[in-house]
Amino acid sequence: MTKPLVSILIPFKNVADYFEECLTSIHLQTYEHWEVVAVNDGSTDNSLAIALKFAAADNRFKILTNNELGIITALRKAYLNSTGKYITRMDADDYMAPERIQIMVTSLHHNGKGSLAIGKVKYFSKNGVNDGYDRYEKWLNGLTSKGTNFDEIYKECVIPSPCWMVHRTDFDICGAFNPNTYPEDYDLAFRFYEAKLKCIPCTTTLHYWRDYDNRTSRTSEHYAQNYFLEIKLRYFLKLEYKLPHNLVVWGAGKKGKTIAKSLVQKNIPFYWVCDNPKKIGKDIYGTILSHYSELKKIENPISIITVANEEEQISIRAFFTNLELKDSKAYFFFC
Template identity: 25%
Template sequence: MQTPLISIIVPCYKQAHFLNEALQSVINQTYSSWECIIVNDGSPDDTEEVAVRWLEKDERFVYVHKKNGGLSSARNAGIKKSRGVYILPLDADDLLAATYLEKQVAVLERNTSLGIVTSYSNFFYKEKNNIIYQLKPIGDNVISLLFVNQLVATSLYRKECWTAVSGYDETMKKGFEDWDFWISITKLGWTYSITREFLFYYRKAQQSMLANTIEHHSDEVKRYIFTKHKELYIQNFDNCMEVLFFEMEVQRKGHNKFKNSLEYKIGKLILKPYRWVSQFFSSPKKEL
């Protein structure tokens, strides 16, 4: 029986110090029919030197160098070079369990209506065994993805899905590009499946693109996604309103809790003289 070729796409930008671990998790796969395309997204570190060493180790590794264009651009560049039937994005600082490909390919091979298969994920800090959080996604269709991204970026999918939606949105350089990608695929009718095993390891960094997006750009990027796929949110108007007002209530409670905190009250007292002086000097002066 012929085994389908899997194309693993590894974009790398300022992550050369983690790249060896990620590629080692690829070469450890029990499923052998794969190619791994390392995409140097104009990285200023030694990404190329690390990649070349892996090319010398195994002919299944491929190297692509491009001008920096962001994560979506790097993934698209790698996929354009790919020969596989299935695509697996893998960030340069994350890891695969050894049986990831073997188990996930079997799911897609058994069910042609599936576009994507994901798994449970372990979030770790510094060391793989230092698990700080476990993600167990739910759902199987676009409705489950509208308000929360259930699928980690490292989920296996059919290359024809990528073609159907014209790839990752390269204008999205502030994060959540994978969420948008999954919505684009599933709104065409594809469903996804969840393997209830921990097959993926996500490295939790102190500073990461995801953390930066959540902290600084979440509302902006959500607005872009909601507007881009507005027909879905209009169709699910009642749910959209429930989520919107729930988030507003959470923010209100958080604001009130902060205003009632001892730290806020002390800070208000400390700043009171400063505000009085500021108002005095900024107020209009009477003519003498």
């Protein structure tokens, strides 16, 4: 196999406590034909000095400065200054398994264009990983091991932002980092899905994901739940909902209400169902809530499920199975 160049894109800002471990993990990769394009996004600590130290010792490290502000513009600048046949992203506060790049390159080589190499991830933290991240890790890795990530894309981000690799030509087809949409990793996952890239199954842990209190995904407003819901609904309406479908929203909790309100604002007609006797029959945003059994009477339904409780989700799946309606075809879980 030839050894194509891999471009590893890294935006960084105030990660001095972790950056050396990140860059060292790249330096120690078993696959050696790579370039790092790291873009300083306004660091006020020692991050830039650390990056420059690696660049002075190894010319595969290229260090640039973001002339704008924010992770998207930093990623965009990194990509525009990259030259690799394969593109991957890295977070400056994490580290790679030594064989990560080799495994991903081999996967893309064997599967060809139209493929997306991914890997299992492992969260770690000096204070211990909370239950939410632990559940997300197990769920995400379960999908990755089978390559079925896109089956549940409306639940959460199914492609780990710092652990994917793709052909440059496919990345361009997907719009690269051109959109100014946050959260940028989830939007990119949807664009991979829209382009019908095929996830390559992987059973190996390739990325170690650090969690700490001031991590960007915890502190930035761009990663708040309302942004995730906006992206989910936008792509759902673009990719899944088509006439003569009859749109149904199942659930009248916070997420259900947020989606219903957005549909009303967009003048998109929908049915609204739930199993809460206190809400059935109520008029909310001009729509009367019905019992979910009304779904049996709706022709060609396509449903958004906003119920998060896992036991209730099992019952909901059974209900749709009895109606001979398929998951990710006739109904989609949004949580």
